[in-house]
Ligand SMILES: Nc1nc2c(ncn2[C@@H]2O[C@H](COP(=O)(O)OP(=O)(O)OP(=O)(O)O)[C@@H](O)[C@H]2O)c(=O)[nH]1
């Protein structure tokens with residue numbers, strides 16, 4: 001699973017990336033063209049508690065890959081546009097399963113905003129518009145191609161083309177009125193028909209307001225204001241001070257505690273943002289626990305027991321017999337699988353069982 005970090009120039013994308021990945025990529029590049037990739041373990045305290053019970057050799061967390069993209073460069077007319085992005089960057093952007101949209105909300109006289117003032121709402125809309133235009137361009141190109149060659153081919157091909165054309169026309173209409181594709185009600189078949197385009201405005205987004213070091217106490221209000229005024233689907237809004245978080249990440253625990261006290265911060269935003277981005281991907285975790293390994297497995301919300309088995313290994317899905325299942329809370333209360341079984345909390349579930357977040361599973365299968 002990949003999340004692309006996007007935003008206007010100097011919004012704090014690389015600082016956020018460093019925070020999330022505990023990386024040391026250079027910041028303040030203002031238009032530098034380097035792309036950064038980092039893998040982040042998703043903190044899950046359930047794993048720590050299970051490890052206390054099972055004393056496994058290793059603990060494996062779910063992970064998410066973050067890609068930090070440079071801001072789209074300004075064109076000669078001063079407009080920023082995704083068409084100016086190097087092909088590799090655009091491809092990375094399209095591949096992403098979700099976006100973190102970093103929006104500058106910090107004021108810093110030593111870093112003047114290119115637009116002359118700090119206005120998160122304006123910046124948010126500006127990049128949204130760019131992404132809308134990029135999708136629109138893609139739709140138009142495809143429609144043109146369908147118009148030219150869509151009437152050829154077998155009957156089945158022609159029918160598929162016609163269907164695609166109908167969906168694309170709907171998308172075009174939405175995009176032209178600046179509605180992101182994620183806000184549309186698409187039939188599952190239509191959704192499937194357009195999946196391959198990997199439209200930017202279809203991806204779920206975490207809007208991350210990057211507030212100044214002294215603005216954290218009021219950040220909640222800002223989040224509420226933006227949320228109320230941004231009625232889109234599959235969008236989460238949160239705030240952090242990327243600069244503080246990055247500095248916190250570079251300190252040892254004791255120093256970090258002192259620093260946080262000085263700034264009046266109760267908790268680091270890091271775990272929260274990682275958690276939110278995980279949710280954004282529509283993922284839940286089921287858990288496996290034993291003496292070898294305690295592990296969190298990311299699967300799509302809505303996955304069945306056999307999907308879960310397949311996430312571990314295709315053999316487990318192929319030879320699936322049943323899943324011994326206990327909810328994490330029950331396991332924690334009862335202390336062991338054996339006790340859970342005695343208490344009747346260990347259930348035997350079949351292929352179609354819908355896995356819940358925090359289910360501890362043991363898959364029984366035949367080779
Ligand atoms: N005062 C303050 N400065 C910040 C904050 N976040 C980022 N900056 C500074 O803003 C500048 C740009 O930050 P980057 O993280 O490089 O921004 P970016 O979005 O990656 O920039 P480009 O990749 O060049 O588009 C750097 O000098 C950062 O130190 C913040 O919360 N407060």
Ligand SMILES: [Mg+2]
Nearest residue numbers: 013014029070
């Ligand atoms: Mg950067």
